[in-house]
Amino acid sequence: MDHKKLTRFGVSMDEGLLMDFDQIVAEKGYQNRSEAVRDLVRDAILQHQWTDDKELVAGAILLFYNHHQNKLVTEMMNIQHDYHHNILATTHLHINHHNCLEVIVVKGRTSELRGLSDKxxxxxxxxxxxxxxxxxx
Ligand code: NI
Known part of the structure; x- marks a missing residue:
């Protein structure tokens, strides 16, 4: 399929919804509505593809947590070791005295990564x- 050829189509929506959308278009700095709609469509297509549990994907899990919580760090470590074949890298940042931000870079089947993230x-x-x-x- 040729993705380069532009096709125009009309969209009807109520005024309030369009006003809210225009505000997002302006806040995000889009040149026009079309550019914003294209991004939304791309995102919708990606979301749909992710419903295929067997698809091979890469991504990141962002976690914000209190490391003083009893047993939390140990449990997190055990879970991550169970999924060692899916984890490419882990970055841990000490945000303040209590809280940590962790970014876990992952790769694998959608179902596996969802399982890891949910746990x-x-x-x-x-x-x-x-x-x-x-x-x-
Ligand atoms: Ni920390």
Missing amino acids: LTSLKGVYFGKLTISPLT
Whole structure:
């Protein structure tokens, strides 16, 4: 399929929704709505592809947590060792006296990476956890 040929299409939506969208377009610095819509469509396509559990992907898990939480660091370490074949690198940053930010660079099947991310994110003491992945093809 030729992705270079531009095709125009019309979109109808209520005024309020369009006003909210225009605000995001302006805040993010898009040149126009078309550019913003193209990014949204690309993202939607990626999200859809990620539903294929067998697809090989690479990405990163971002974790923000309190390292004083009882047993949290040990549990995190055990889980990461269980998934050692999926983990390419781990970066740990001591944000302040209590809190740490960890970025785990991962590669593997979508289902495996989701499993790893869910296990880490659901631990007590983890304030925020998010897996971001990109297809490798
Ligand atoms: Ni730390």
